[in-house]
Amino acid sequence: MRSLKKMGDGRLSSFKFFWSTHKWVGIIIAVVVLNFAVTGFLLLIKKQVAWIQPPENRGIAVNTFGVTFDDVLSACQSDPTLAVQTWEDVDRLDVRPGKGILKVRTANRWEAQIDLSTGEVLQVAYRRSDMIESIHDGSIVADWVRDWVLPAAAVSLMFLVFSGLWLWLEPAYRRAQRRRRSA
Incomplete structure (x- = not known):
């Protein structure tokens, strides 16, 4: 990884910090998001695809319980x-x-x-729908993945939203300041 440019007093600029962090968190979280997207899509269509979940049959009589x-x-x-x-x-x-x-x-x-x-x-x-669901929520690996990794992924996604906003707004703010100074 390239070293980040430092400000004159040795501190990293917030833009450079968020740029680098946003990039690496985004790369890592992309795997989790891809997993969510693919397995989520399969779970959405499970009733229409017999390979995922067997179609429901009908019994001879409805609302009748003749078995123990x-x-x-x-x-x-x-x-x-x-x-x-x-x-x-x-x-x-x-x-x-x-x-x-x-x-x-x-x-x-x-x-x-x-x-x-x-x-x-x-x-x-x-x-197969139960297996796809366990892949979707991470429990196929271990319960701690569902309990700890997925909440961390959710926090990472929130970080990506806010750092992305910062990366978009901060340069726009600087450009607006430069325009005001030059006018």
Whole structure:
């Protein structure tokens, strides 16, 4: 990195300081912003793209609950793709009574859609949206990335806004002063 020009008394000019800092923070934060943009876009279109999130099916009857939790576990155990042996292998259940289905998300990111009235497995598919979300919020690396790095990235973005304003306004202010002096 080139050395910054110093003022006559050895201090850095605020413009030079903000110029250099703005440049390096911008380069570093660009990676984070690119990650947000790409994964955010994928999350926005997840309902329209079956590769990201499996489309929802409809059960035979809506607002009807004819299955028990034991039926749900048995249905999940019947499909080897899900790799479900016990409830420990299930990440979450998502009940959609209006569509007559129950979604079972497994710890290995597979999803089964089960008919709420019959207990029949309607669909088994890989669910990438949860992985994309963990990339988006940084938790795929570690929880501390989500808790510490992303807030630091937010502060860095605010710094870029304010330093960018300074880099734009300070020269304009100097030009206006020079014009007033010469007039």
